[in-house]
Amino acid sequence: MKPFCRDTWVEVDLDAIxxxxxxxxxxxxxxxxxxxVVKADGYGHGAVRVGEEALASGAxxxxxxxxxxxxxxxxxxxxxxxxVLGFTPARSVEIASRLKVxxxxxxxxxxxxxxxxLEQANLESIGLHIKVDTGMGRLGVRTQEELMxxxxxxxxxxxxxxxxxxxxxxxxxxxxxTHVRRQHETFQTLLQSLRDAGKKLPMIHCCNTAAAIAFxxxxxxxxxLGIGLYGLYPSPYMKERKDVSLVPxxxxxxxxxxxxxxxxxxxxxxGATYCAQPGEQVATLPIGYADGFSRLLSNSGEVLxxxxxxxxxxxxCMDQIMVRLEQGTGQPGDEIVLYGKSGDEExxxxxxxxxxxxxxxxxxxxxxxxxxxxYFRNQEEVDVFHPLTMKQVAQKTVxx
Ligand SMILES: Cc1ncc(COP(=O)(O)O)c(C=O)c1O
Numbered sequence: 001m002k003p004f005c006r007d008t009w010v011e012v013d014l015d016a017i018x019x020x021x022x023x024x025x026x027x028x029x030x031x032x033x034x035x036x037v038v039k040a041d042g043y044g045h046g047a048v049r050v051g052e053e054a055l056a057s058g059a060x061x062x063x064x065x066x067x068x069x070x071x072x073x074x075x076x077x078x079x080x081x082x083x084v085l086g087f088t089p090a091r092s093v094e095i096a097s098r099l100k101v102x103x104x105x106x107x108x109x110x111x112x113x114x115x116x117x118l119e120q121a122n123l124e125s126i127g128l129h130i131k132v133d134t135g136m137g138r139l140g141v142r143t144q145e146e147l148m149x150x151x152x153x154x155x156x157x158x159x160x161x162x163x164x165x166x167x168x169x170x171x172x173x174x175x176x177x178t179h180v181r182r183q184h185e186t187f188q189t190l191l192q193s194l195r196d197a198g199k200k201l202p203m204i205h206c207c208n209t210a211a212a213i214a215f216x217x218x219x220x221x222x223x224x225l226g227i228g229l230y231g232l233y234p235s236p237y238m239k240e241r242k243d244v245s246l247v248p249x250x251x252x253x254x255x256x257x258x259x260x261x262x263x264x265x266x267x268x269x270x271g272a273t274y275c276a277q278p279g280e281q282v283a284t285l286p287i288g289y290a291d292g293f294s295r296l297l298s299n300s301g302e303v304l305x306x307x308x309x310x311x312x313x314x315x316x317c318m319d320q321i322m323v324r325l326e327q328g329t330g331q332p333g334d335e336i337v338l339y340g341k342s343g344d345e346e347x348x349x350x351x352x353x354x355x356x357x358x359x360x361x362x363x364x365x366x367x368x369x370x371x372x373x374x375y376f377r378n379q380e381e382v383d384v385f386h387p388l389t390m391k392q393v394a395q396k397t398v399x400x
Contacts, residue, residue, distance in 0.1 A: 004372040004386040007255035007333075008287045011340070012045050014053045014377045016231050016249035021057035023244050024212060024225055032219030034058065035083065035205065037226035038073070039065035044292075044364030045230055045250055046373045046385055048076040054229060055080050063224055067092050070101040083129055083164070085224075087139065090114045094121050102127035102163055106140045108153035111160060118159035128154055129164030129203075134186040135179060136170045144193045151199060164203040165191070166224075173210035173235035180211065184218060210234035213243050232349060232360045239350070248348065250364050251340025252293075252371075257320070258284040259330045268322050269314030273299055276313065281325040283310075285336055288319040292366030293338065296356035297321075303336050307343020310336075339363070 024034060036054035038047040051062045051073060061081035064070050070082045083102045090113040096103050097118055105111055105128045118126070130150055133140030141147045154162045167187045171179040187206055194201060204220035209228035211218060231248035233239035260266075262276040276282050285303070289295040298315040308327040323336070339347055353360040369387035376382065 003384055003389055006286060006370075006372070007257065008285075008291065009253055009372045009374050010045075010367055011251040011253060012049065012373055012375050013247070013249045013251075014049065014375055014382070016247040017045075017050055017053040017229060018057040019247045020229050020231050020249070021054050021059055021225070023246065024223070024228060025058045027244050028212065028216050028219050028223065031221075032216070033060040033222035035061050035063045035222050035224045036229055037063045037085075037208075037224050038229075039063065039069055039085065039226075040365045041069075041387075043227065043230050043361065044367045046375070047073060048078065049373070049375050049383060049385065050229070050249075051078055051080075054225075059225070059229075060222065067096060067101065067103075070099060071095070074099045074101070081127075083127075090117060093117050093126060094123055097121075097123040097126045097159075100124075100126075102129060104129050104131050104139070105154070105160075106131040106133075106150060108149045111150065111153040111157060115157035115159050123159070125159045125161050127161050127163030129166055130154070130162070132165065132167040132187060132190055134167045134183040134190075136168050136183075138168070140167065144190060147190055147194070148197065151194065162202050164205065165194075165201060166205045169206065169208060169211050172208060172214060173238050175237050177214075180215075184215070208234070210238055213238055213241070227361055230364065235359075236350065248340075250349070252287075252338040252367065253340070254285045254287050254336050254338060256283045256330050256332050256334045256336060257286045258332060259325070267314075269298075269317060271315055274314040274322075276324065281330060282313065283323050283325050283330045283334075283336070285321050285323060285338075286319065287321060287338065288317045290318045290368075291370045292368045293321070294352075294356045294366065297352070300355055301352065302347060303338050304340075304342035304345050304347060305330065305334070305336055307345050309345060309347075 036059040038051045041047045042050035063083045063085050065086045067084050067088050088103050090110050093114040131140035133142050154160050169180050205222040207223040212223040227234050231246040260282050262278050262280045266276045268274040287293045295316045297312050301312040302309045303323050310323045310325050313324050314322050349360045349363040352363050372386035374384050
């Protein structure tokens with residue numbers, strides 16, 4: 001029995017994940033590794049399944065934004081190295097040590113505190129990657145002095161191993177390369193200052209998807225592959241460049257819950273912002289903004305039915321939307337593609353992003369725990385994960 005009842009689901013093509021990793025493997029120098037970035041539940045695709053597929057396809061390790069995401073991966077049995085890219089409160093280093101998760105550091109007080117906690121608890125050392133801010137203005141040391149202080153603090157600690165040094169680019173996906181080149185030069189200068197001080201450098205990494213596409217020669221020891229892993233380009237400009245050919249992995253599908261044909265003018269949804277005219281065939285679909293299907297698609301988005309487009313009519317509700325079927329006669333249970341391909345038509349995540357005024361990254365990230373994820377390999381269903389019912393099962397066990 002399927003672990004979900006609702007007629008709305010995400011399909012993730014694991015072959016696409018594999019193909020995208022292999023594409024980057026071919027694009028990069030052989031000595032450059034791949035850290036698969038599976039934060040935000042694998043950009044909405046499911047961190048565990050995508051992470052496992054990426055590792056099986058040639059990625060060397062995984063990265064997440066926060067320690068809680070690393071816990072989920074370890075609890076699912078992932079044994080590969082995992083790096084937390086964001087801030088981790090020092091009080092959580094014990095968990096990182098027990099789970100053998102590497103953390104990001106950029107502050108010597110934090111390093112001293114974290115080391116003391118690990119010493120007190122007599123735990124194993126953890127690997128640290130030092131973050132350098134070369135022009136993102138988010139996390140990281142900015143000057144040679146700060147960097148030297150942090151490196152010295154790590155070297156003096158007994159429980160922290162200096163495992164990596166990295167920076168993050170702000171504008172690598174743009175045609176104007178001035179900012180990214182300046183960031184890279186700053187990074188190089190800081191690395192050189194460490195070499196000049198006699199430091200042996202650990203793993204070096206700076207490229208996200210965009211930089212890995214545009215500057216594969218800046219790969220150093222590894223790239224951090226996020227959006228490209230999922231078959232999406234970091235920006236319309238990067239897509240146009242055609243340096244690499246990526247395969248989108250995610251589709252969003254549903255089935256018609258109800259169909260009616262207007263016999264007289266009939267208003268649709270909250271606010272009665274759309275009025276169906278006699279003869280219009282209106283289908284109700286079981287998806288809404290509480291699933292992460294943006295309300296900005298009200299009276300604006302489209303869906304695919306039998307390979308042709310049907311407009312979303314009226315406001316997107318919390319759990320439902322209405323569409324006008326333009327082709328054929330719809331029946332309850334008929335499949336509708338919300339994102340992805342149907343026949344020769346496709347509603348790409350790029351199209352949805354443009355329609356709602358955001359970037360493609362945000363569109364799959366919005367799809368939340370209410371939507372089951374169904375995984376395919378060789379066009380066959382190989383796995384299903386439903387975050388919502390998993391949560392309920394866990395709660396039941398606790399209550400009993
Ligand atoms: C520090 C860091 N590295 C790498 C990535 C992956 O970036 P992208 O998805 O553009 O490849 C991210 C994502 O935002 C990030 O925050």
